[in-house]
Amino acid sequence: MLAVVLLAPDSKAQPAESAAAASPDGADLVSRSFTATIGDAPMTYTATTGFMPIAVKEGEPAAEVFYIAYTKDQAASPDQPPRPITFTFNGGPGSSSVWLHMGALGPRRVVFGDDGEPLPPPAKLADNEHSWLAFTDLVFIDPVTTGYSRPLEDQNAKQFHGLDEDIRAVGEFIRLYTTRNNRWLSDKYLCGESYGTTRAGGLANYLQDQYGMYLNGIVLVSPVLDFSTLRWATNNDKPFPLYFPTYAATAWKHKALKEPWQSRTLEEVIAAAEAFASGPYLHALERGDRMSTDDQRAIAEQYAALSGLDVEFVLDHDLKVSQPAFCKELLRDRGVTVGRLDSRYTGIDRTDAGDSTSYDPSYSVILGPYSAAVNHYLSAELGFTAEKARDRAYEILTGKVQPWNMGATNSYATVAENLRQAMTKNPSLRVLVCNGYYDLATPHYASDYTLAQMHLDPSLRGNITVTRYPSGHMMYVRMDDLIKLTKDAAAFYAGGNE
Numbered sequence: 001m002l003a004v005v006l007l008a009p010d011s012k013a014q015p016a017e018s019a020a021a022a023s024p025d026g027a028d029l030v031s032r033s034f035t036a037t038i039g040d041a042p043m044t045y046t047a048t049t050g051f052m053p054i055a056v057k058e059g060e061p062a063a064e065v066f067y068i069a070y071t072k073d074q075a076a077s078p079d080q081p082p083r084p085i086t087f088t089f090n091g092g093p094g095s096s097s098v099w100l101h102m103g104a105l106g107p108r109r110v111v112f113g114d115d116g117e118p119l120p121p122p123a124k125l126a127d128n129e130h131s132w133l134a135f136t137d138l139v140f141i142d143p144v145t146t147g148y149s150r151p152l153e154d155q156n157a158k159q160f161h162g163l164d165e166d167i168r169a170v171g172e173f174i175r176l177y178t179t180r181n182n183r184w185l186s187d188k189y190l191c192g193e194s195y196g197t198t199r200a201g202g203l204a205n206y207l208q209d210q211y212g213m214y215l216n217g218i219v220l221v222s223p224v225l226d227f228s229t230l231r232w233a234t235n236n237d238k239p240f241p242l243y244f245p246t247y248a249a250t251a252w253k254h255k256a257l258k259e260p261w262q263s264r265t266l267e268e269v270i271a272a273a274e275a276f277a278s279g280p281y282l283h284a285l286e287r288g289d290r291m292s293t294d295d296q297r298a299i300a301e302q303y304a305a306l307s308g309l310d311v312e313f314v315l316d317h318d319l320k321v322s323q324p325a326f327c328k329e330l331l332r333d334r335g336v337t338v339g340r341l342d343s344r345y346t347g348i349d350r351t352d353a354g355d356s357t358s359y360d361p362s363y364s365v366i367l368g369p370y371s372a373a374v375n376h377y378l379s380a381e382l383g384f385t386a387e388k389a390r391d392r393a394y395e396i397l398t399g400k401v402q403p404w405n406m407g408a409t410n411s412y413a414t415v416a417e418n419l420r421q422a423m424t425k426n427p428s429l430r431v432l433v434c435n436g437y438y439d440l441a442t443p444h445y446a447s448d449y450t451l452a453q454m455h456l457d458p459s460l461r462g463n464i465t466v467t468r469y470p471s472g473h474m475m476y477v478r479m480d481d482l483i484k485l486t487k488d489a490a491a492f493y494a495g496g497n498e
Contacts, residue, residue, distance in 0.1 A: 064150060198225060246437065
């Protein structure tokens with residue numbers, strides 16, 4: 001049974017002892033030991049919180065990276081192999097690790113209703129019996145400018161704000177942590193969400209080539225490996241068919257489809273939408289202005305039937321309805337919008353007019369609870385009150401990293417090839433891909449497309465496992481999907497030892 005508290009330290013995960021320790025370079029670390037029930041068994045674990053100074057070049061440190069590490073307490077034995085270790089982070093770019101940390105993987109989690117319904121403030125915390133600490137040690141990394149991580153005073157933050165720059169900085173952190181904590185002989189995993197999957201895809205190859213650090217696995221939660229699948233532009237039609245199955249799922253969820261589709265199952269609707277998107281619709285986009293008026297209307301009618309949109313609306317958009325337009329239009333007649341991160345949620349704009357929503361209601365649902373929870377948890381429960389962090393805002397999701405250097409000129413950033421190279425050089429590297437059906441930020445069909453275009457050798461395609469959830473970008477806010485995500489991950493980790 002979960003112990004739920006109103007941001008108070010009297011949870012089942014009780015600190016057994018606490019101590020301040022010093023890293024080899026003098027940076028303060030705080031370690032506390034806790035006991036909790038994780039994976040149906042009592043466990044004692046140590047939480048270590050602090051800064052790791054990193055350099056971007058050989059020489060003096062340029063930034064301090066804030067992290068939270070959880071390690072299971074166990075007696076050292078020459079007959080027992082080291083525990084696996086997972087380095088994990090979120091996305092943005094500009095996001096701290098709070099979402100995976102306090103939503104799914106860590107030993108404490110933010111509480112929502114069973115289906116992900118928001119609860120009245122203040123935020124609530126509970127022990128997370130579904131924590132991945134049951135099968136792996138965990139290190140949550142806040143990239144520079146997120147969380148409490150900052151460049152040093154004499155350093156330019158821009159040297160960390162870019163695709164390659166970020167990979168180098170996080171890669172350096174992973175190398176240092178692995179070395180200083182004697183984890184080179186542990187099975188090593190990465191887990192990233194959203195842009196964090198972009199980081200993970202790039203890191204896999206970087207760690208191999210730069211440090212000879214071979215990974216056992218990567219977990220990609222709501223992935224984006226190729227930004228051409230997500231970027232709406234007049235010269236890029238790729239996202240339109242790739243988003244369409246999620247449009248169909250969203251319309252079905254809100255009972256916005258007409259018969260016979262509304263009476264079908266979610267899986268049947270998605271399968272039909274995928275077939276349409278990759279067949280007639282894709283062909284129509286290729287034909288463009290060569291289509292006759294009758295053919296355009298025929299496609300628009302099929303599009304409308306599966307998306308819940310009006311035929312004339314689809315025609316007015318030249319068969320190309322962007323995600324912002326869809327979120328605004330689908331339930332306009334009800335006076336509400338649908339969410340981007342999770343289209344199950346609805347919001348209310350100032351007016352029903354316009355081509356896009358004024359805010360993302362699914363982000364509003366999570367921002368307050370996670371912000372309150374992490375700010376309480378770090379100081380009151382983990383005991384991290386370092387002077388250098390006391391007056392800093394813990395940056396949950398900041399725009400201060402913009403403009404972000406994507407390293408792409410006249411093209412779209414991609415790390416799919418980096419991942420292919422890493423898997424080819426290290427045939428033992430396995431990948432778990434986790435998608436929510438109601439994710440309009442990184443839709444599942446875009447992920448499928450990217451994986452299919454990697455040109456991965458047939459002998460390695462079985463190294464990729466794909467899982468789906470009837471929820472959104474952060475599928476773990478829904479209790480059944482939190483449980484399923486943990487079970488899927490546990491099976492994935494166990495598969496590496498077969």
